[in-house]
Amino acid sequence: MPFFRFESLTEKEKSKLVKGTVIPRPIAWITTITTETTETTEITEVTDDTINLAPFSFFNAVTSTVLSVSIQRRQKVPVGEVAPLTSDYYKDTALNLLTTGEGVVHIPSQRQLEVMDHSSEVLGRDASEVRQLGLELEKSGVIKTPGLKDSLVRFETTLMNQIPITDPTGDFILSDLFLLRIQAVSIDPSIYDEKKGYVIAEALDPVARLGGPNYATITEVKDYKREF
Numbered sequence: 001m002p003f004f005r006f007e008s009l010t011e012k013e014k015s016k017l018v019k020g021t022v023i024p025r026p027i028a029w030i031t032t033i034t035t036e037t038t039e040t041t042e043i044t045e046v047t048d049d050t051i052n053l054a055p056f057s058f059f060n061a062v063t064s065t066v067l068s069v070s071i072q073r074r075q076k077v078p079v080g081e082v083a084p085l086t087s088d089y090y091k092d093t094a095l096n097l098l099t100t101g102e103g104v105v106h107i108p109s110q111r112q113l114e115v116m117d118h119s120s121e122v123l124g125r126d127a128s129e130v131r132q133l134g135l136e137l138e139k140s141g142v143i144k145t146p147g148l149k150d151s152l153v154r155f156e157t158t159l160m161n162q163i164p165i166t167d168p169t170g171d172f173i174l175s176d177l178f179l180l181r182i183q184a185v186s187i188d189p190s191i192y193d194e195k196k197g198y199v200i201a202e203a204l205d206p207v208a209r210l211g212g213p214n215y216a217t218i219t220e221v222k223d224y225k226r227e228f
Contacts, residue, residue: 020211027209028059028069029106029116032096033145046144052092053119053129057209067105067157067180076172087125097159097178104140104147105155110205110217142184152188152204157181
């Protein structure tokens with residue numbers, strides 16, 4: 001069996017091994033508000049042009065009320081130094097979460113795969129993926145950030161914590177783990193069994209990330225009776 005010490009691997013080699021084995025990974029498709037300045041957390045007018053949209057596959061649930069999303073920094077920062085709140089250091093989603101303290105996490109379905117993939121294109125901070133892709137927004141019930149109208153699941157979240165993730169030496173911060181507190185969720189009736197209170201996985205038809213350029217979908221749900 002091949003054996004690898006991570007200290008002897010390149011970042012690309014590590015990434016290929018982890019992304020190819022920790023599968024399938026759910027995808028957080030996140031809308032956030034881009035403010036004119038990062039010096040204030042006050043959200044004023046919200047329009048299609050101020051909404052950022054991007055997918056992230058280092059994502060999962062931590063508890064029934066907390067979601068986690070890991071977002072890589074644009075450039076590493078020495079431990080002990082505070083990175084300026086600018087797009088030189090943070091991706092727009094991370095910057096917006098830190099600025100406004102909120103965002104909407106969608107669970108993308110297979111029918112949204114192509115548009116979701118296009119939303120990962122790198123745009124200028126003053127450009128909106130929502131506007132570029134011609135998507136419609138839906139007003140949230142608790143937070144100011146709107147969600148995608150066409151999505152079957154929309155989690156309205158607020159920023160609970162930002163945890164810097166260092167490199168193996170502990171000298172540099174490479175990414176940030178964002179813990180997002182769920183404040184509300186919108187579930188499309190077509191995927192919800194109201195009598196049982198269950199979400200129907202086959203109807204949601206979520207898309208998940210594999211290694212390389214590949215994605216996965218649910219093709220079969222096994223009716224397995226747990227013993228413990």
